Amino acid sequence: MHAPLSAPPINPIHACGDTPLALIDPAAIGHNLGRLRQLLAYPGCSPTARIWAVIKSDAYGHTLAHAYAGLGQADGLAVLTLDEAGQCRRLGWTGPILAMSAHITRAALEDPRLYPLHLIVDHEEQLAPLLSLQPPCSPHVWLRYRGQLNHAGFDRVAYRNAHARLLPGLHAGRLAGLGHMQHYARAEDAEYMLAERKAFQELTQGMPGPVCSDNSAALLSDHVGAARSSWVRSGIALYGISPLHGLNGPDLGLRAAMVLQAPLYGFQTLQPGDTLGYGGTFRAQRETRVGLVRCGYAHGYPRGMPQGCPVLVNGRKAAIIGRVSMDTLTIDLSDHPDAGYGTTVILWGLPELPIEAVATKAGTIPAQLCSGLTGQVPRRAAS
Amino acid sequence: MHAPLSAPPINPIHACGDTPLALIDPAAIGHNLGRLRQLLAYPGCSPTARIWAVIKSDAYGHTLAHAYAGLGQADGLAVLTLDEAGQCRRLGWTGPILAMSAHITRAALEDPRLYPLHLIVDHEEQLAPLLSLQPPCSPHVWLRYRGQLNHAGFDRVAYRNAHARLLPGLHAGRLAGLGHMQHYARAEDAEYMLAERKAFQELTQGMPGPVCSDNSAALLSDHVGAARSSWVRSGIALYGISPLHGLNGPDLGLRAAMVLQAPLYGFQTLQPGDTLGYGGTFRAQRETRVGLVRCGYAHGYPRGMPQGCPVLVNGRKAAIIGRVSMDTLTIDLSDHPDAGYGTTVILWGLPELPIEAVATKAGTIPAQLCSGLTGQVPRRAAS
Numbered sequence: 001m002h003a004p005l006s007a008p009p010i011n012p013i014h015a016c017g018d019t020p021l022a023l024i025d026p027a028a029i030g031h032n033l034g035r036l037r038q039l040l041a042y043p044g045c046s047p048t049a050r051i052w053a054v055i056k057s058d059a060y061g062h063t064l065a066h067a068y069a070g071l072g073q074a075d076g077l078a079v080l081t082l083d084e085a086g087q088c089r090r091l092g093w094t095g096p097i098l099a100m101s102a103h104i105t106r107a108a109l110e111d112p113r114l115y116p117l118h119l120i121v122d123h124e125e126q127l128a129p130l131l132s133l134q135p136p137c138s139p140h141v142w143l144r145y146r147g148q149l150n151h152a153g154f155d156r157v158a159y160r161n162a163h164a165r166l167l168p169g170l171h172a173g174r175l176a177g178l179g180h181m182q183h184y185a186r187a188e189d190a191e192y193m194l195a196e197r198k199a200f201q202e203l204t205q206g207m208p209g210p211v212c213s214d215n216s217a218a219l220l221s222d223h224v225g226a227a228r229s230s231w232v233r234s235g236i237a238l239y240g241i242s243p244l245h246g247l248n249g250p251d252l253g254l255r256a257a258m259v260l261q262a263p264l265y266g267f268q269t270l271q272p273g274d275t276l277g278y279g280g281t282f283r284a285q286r287e288t289r290v291g292l293v294r295c296g297y298a299h300g301y302p303r304g305m306p307q308g309c310p311v312l313v314n315g316r317k318a319a320i321i322g323r324v325s326m327d328t329l330t331i332d333l334s335d336h337p338d339a340g341y342g343t344t345v346i347l348w349g350l351p352e353l354p355i356e357a358v359a360t361k362a363g364t365i366p367a368q369l370c371s372g373l374t375g376q377v378p379r380r381a382a383s
Numbered sequence: 384m385h386a387p388l389s390a391p392p393i394n395p396i397h398a399c400g401d402t403p404l405a406l407i408d409p410a411a412i413g414h415n416l417g418r419l420r421q422l423l424a425y426p427g428c429s430p431t432a433r434i435w436a437v438i439k440s441d442a443y444g445h446t447l448a449h450a451y452a453g454l455g456q457a458d459g460l461a462v463l464t465l466d467e468a469g470q471c472r473r474l475g476w477t478g479p480i481l482a483m484s485a486h487i488t489r490a491a492l493e494d495p496r497l498y499p500l501h502l503i504v505d506h507e508e509q510l511a512p513l514l515s516l517q518p519p520c521s522p523h524v525w526l527r528y529r530g531q532l533n534h535a536g537f538d539r540v541a542y543r544n545a546h547a548r549l550l551p552g553l554h555a556g557r558l559a560g561l562g563h564m565q566h567y568a569r570a571e572d573a574e575y576m577l578a579e580r581k582a583f584q585e586l587t588q589g590m591p592g593p594v595c596s597d598n599s600a601a602l603l604s605d606h607v608g609a610a611r612s613s614w615v616r617s618g619i620a621l622y623g624i625s626p627l628h629g630l631n632g633p634d635l636g637l638r639a640a641m642v643l644q645a646p647l648y649g650f651q652t653l654q655p656g657d658t659l660g661y662g663g664t665f666r667a668q669r670e671t672r673v674g675l676v677r678c679g680y681a682h683g684y685p686r687g688m689p690q691g692c693p694v695l696v697n698g699r700k701a702a703i704i705g706r707v708s709m710d711t712l713t714i715d716l717s718d719h720p721d722a723g724y725g726t727t728v729i730l731w732g733l734p735e736l737p738i739e740a741v742a743t744k745a746g747t748i749p750a751q752l753c754s755g756l757t758g759q760v761p762r763r764a765a766s
Contacts (some may be wrong), residue, residue: 018464018486055679057759059711080710101648101710123649125724134517150659151675151711152649165619185663202408223403265484266506266535278569292534294484298440298754300683303747308717326440326750327463328534341508364686367709369683375758376440 009351010382011290012344020262020295022373024062025360025382028240028257029053030072035253036234038214039223044177049227050075052098052212054235056084061300062258063237063369064085064091065381070257076118078233082108089113096140098233102154103272104133109139120144120181127162131169139168142212145203147196163207166332179210179230185189187217188244191250199227217243220252240356241366249356258370259349259382262299263342264313266292267333276330277322279358282307290321293345298326300373301347302362305329307359307364313339384427392734393642395727403678405756407441407445408765411623411640412436413452418523418636419599419617422457432610435456435595439619444683444753445622445641446762447474451584453640459501461616465491472496479523481616484535485511491703495519496601503527503564507533510545523560524549525595528586530579532568539586546590549613562593562613570600571627578616580608586680591616603635624738624749641753642732642765645682646725647696649675650716659713660705665690668729673704674716676728681754683708685745692744695729696722696738 008023032276033051041048050263053074054060055097059067064084068091071077076096077088083152102108106129108118115136120126122144130141143162144329146153154162163178170178182200186192200213210230217225221244226232236242240256249256270276270284293311297303313336322330324371333339348355348369359366393408416434424431436457437443442450447467449473459479460471468480481501485491485617489512492500498519504510505527512526526545529536537545546561565583569575575636583596593613599620602609604627609615619625623632625638632639653659653667676694680686685708693700696719705713716722731738731752742749 003672017464018484058757060755061681065613083401103648118543142612146651146763148663149661150651150653150657150673151708151713153651185661186657200756266488267527268533270533274533275568278532290533294552297751298444300755300757304687308632325534326754367388368680368686371709372683372748372757374441374683374755 009256010349012259012261012346012350013380014342014344018261018263018265018294020299020301020379021347022061023261024066025255025257025259025261025262026067026070027179028255029062029067029238030073032238032240032254032257033071033073033234036219036232036237038253039219039229040084040232041304042224042326043226044262045224045227047343050227050231052078052231052233054078054233055088055236056080056100056235057371058238060235060367061373064088066379066381067257068093069381075231078235079231082114085114086111098142110137112136116176117264118142118177120152121162121166122154122164124158127165130166131174132315133174135173138176142179142181142187144179145182145200147182147185147187147200148192149183151183153182155172159203159377161208180204180207181211182213182281184213184215184218187215188221190221193218193222193225209283215243216302220244236367242372248356250351250354254348256351258355258357259293259343260270260347260373260377262293262295262329264291264339264345265294265341268292268356273329278325279323282322282330287334288321289333289336291318291331291336292344293329293331294302294327294345295329295347296325296327299376299377300369301329302364302369308352309358312350313343315352315354318345387628392639393732395644395733396478396728396763396766397640397725397727401575401646402676403643403682403684403760404678405444405760405762406642406644406732406765407449407762408640408642409450409453411638412445412450412621414599415621415637416454416456416617417624419620421603421636422602422611423608423615425607428607428610432612433614435459435616436463436613436621437598437616437617438471439459439463439483440754441619443448443622443750444756447471449764450640450761451476452529452764458614462619465497467613468497468500469494471490481525483751487516492516493520493523497733499523499559501560503535504545504549505529505537507541507545510548513549514557516557518556520529521557521559522766523562525562525564528563528565528583528584530565530568531575532566534566536565542586543590551721560593562595563587564594565596567596567598567601571600573604576601576605576608576720598626603627606757619750624753631732632738633737639734639738641730643678643730643756643760644727645676645730647674647680647722647728648677649723651675654684662706671704672716673720673730674701674719675713676712676714677710678712678728678730679708679710681750681757682759684712684751685747687712688745692741693736695733696726698735700736
């Protein structure tokens with residue numbers, strides 16, 4: 001399942017000022033799109049499933065502004081709201097846009113600049129406004145089945161009813177398409193997936209139309225199954241991150257699109273018995289050289305990160321000690337005499353320190369780390 | 384220790400669109416400044432300690448732009464960097480600014496627009512550039528003692544040496560002042576505080592100059608002790624949040640400056656045995672009406688929030704069920720038949736649902752919640 005990684009990982013920037021910095025590499029996003037397309041186009045498969053590049057939540061924290069340059073080969077962009085759809089159009093995107101959770105009103109949908117527009121529809125109140133539209137404002141509608149996730153979506157009976165109500169709109173040309181969508185609650189669980197795929201097939205039997213049910217995890221754990229769909233949706237893998245437990249992006253042929261780095265801004269030497277940080281949660285057992293790193297929970301770094309989580313200093317690992325505070329995390333530099341003021345510390349995103357490993361340490365998932373970065377972290381294009 | 388709360392809490396906004404919204408009330412910040420001043424000006428105390436309003440981390444997530452209107456009565460604004468100091472000047476602030484962790488170079492300090500400027504100095508490399516400055520660019524310097532926090536700061540010997548090196552600069556008018564600063568590691572622990580205050584007094588004996596050692600927690604747990612300082616620094620209390628475990632802002636006479644609210648955008652009815660959300664962590668025991676709320680970890684809401692955490696729906700509590708996902712959290716609305724599309728859900732910041740209680744549920748501190756909100760949460764002035 002390996003693909004060659006066609007470029008080196010992101011180069012950290014040295015002497016990076018006095019804030020953390022997230023370096024975003026659009027080329028990695030382009031590479032990851034290519035990798036997913038390669039998986040979907042296995043020999044004998046035709047036609048190839050198309051890929052929605054999921055860029056909600058400001059491209060999972062990578063920022064749409066920086067990610068956009070890597071999205072040229074996407075078949076469509078998937079956002080949550082019509083506001084975000086408008087943002088994509090202003091950036092120059094002319095291809096399909098999928099609004100996954102739009103506030104659907106006739107007025108909002110009568111803006112021809114939004115088209116080609118795909119809409120996920122998941123409750124009855126949305127049907128009437130859709131049926132009142134006139135070309136060229138004809139959205140492609142995807143009905144969402146609630147499945148076992150039980151977030152937005154119709155139950156089985158309401159799904160069939162909604163389909164029956166929208167079908168005349170499709171035939172009259174008010175809708176550009178009518179497809180079937182669901183979202184898995186546990187795409188990493190093969191047995192569950194088999195049952196969910198089957199239940200969805202049974203539900204949609206006799207209702208023609210394209211299908212879009214697979215996300216990154218579904219695609220990467222069963223690309224043959226995913227390739228049978230018309231469209232897949234990929235978010236986390238697009239950014240080079242593995243959605244599969246125990247694997248990292250490079251294991252799947254993906255390249256990380258974000259490096260989080262921060263500068264060393266101070267040092268201390270602790271004597272045995274000295275404590276460090278709020279609450280004094282670290283107590284030195286030996287003489288310990290401490291490095292102060294300008295990144296904390298106000299930047300989105302997890303306050304609950306346990307001591308021992310690795311960071312990279314001049315390419316070698318060092319461990320977090322003490323409690324992460326608002327603007328500072330502290331690391332053990334006893335074995336890093338070369339680290340000085342302004343030395344760049346890597347917090348995640350290089351092959352030696354994948355975001356997946358940092359997330360596991362923090363008891364969370366990588367998507368929470370990258371999308372949880374705050375406005376206090378400047379994003380800059382990787383060079 | 385109660386003071387009358389001179390105004391009602393923040394009014395949530397109804398029909399709040401399709402993102403969460405943080406409402407910021409500058410009047411609450413003004414009230415909290417007044418409350419802290421009242422505590423410092425107890426009878427017989429003179430002169431009164433001055434208050435640095437700590438507005439680093441974009442005013443702890445409240446945003447400086449929105450908080451600024453409430454800061455008029457502050458004696459000074461405390462930021463981390465010179466960039467942030469420049470931001471305050473551009474907003475029109477003409478009073479003192481304290482840069483708590485500035486990158487100190489002669490070139491950066493030769494901008495007269497930054498003055499009156501106070502600088503915290505905590506390592507030796509910073510001394511030479513300071514001594515090379517000429518009026519009117521004469522900063523007020525505060526030496527930082529590392530104390531038991533052991534973040535930035537001089538040890539005892541280096542502290543005395545730095546003072547001796549800077550004193551001639553003070554006498555020659557290159558420095559506007561030379562003071563003593565430290566930051567407590569456990570300000571909520573009375574016994575610890577007593578020892579730390581004593582150690583700091585011993586250190587600074589024979590070195591005249593103003594003292595600034597107390598933060599919100601120190602001030603609120605020992606306002607008589609705090610009033611002996613020249614300056615105190617208040618961050619968290621400024622925003623109406625209690626730094627003292629087991630108390631909420633209103634218990635200390637403070638008013639919350641932020642309400643986090645989000646709209647209901649969907650509903651489901653679960654039958655007994657149905658699961659909800661990623662990983663299926665909730666399984667319905669009875670018929671359950673689920674509400675989908677547009678707020679998740681990409682907004683900064685804790686992904687690890689345990690089920691059962693309360694929210695407010697039409698003034699009454701409802702509980703989070705299932706796992707918080709990227710853009711959605713799910714609540715049990717079985718006892719809220721009145722909740723419909725667009726109903727506003729309060730996630731924290733009203734007296735019935737203080738941020739302190741939400742933080743305790745999440746196993747964190749309130750500062751992490753408010754400063755951890757991402758750029759995906761619009762901030763709006765409360766009315």
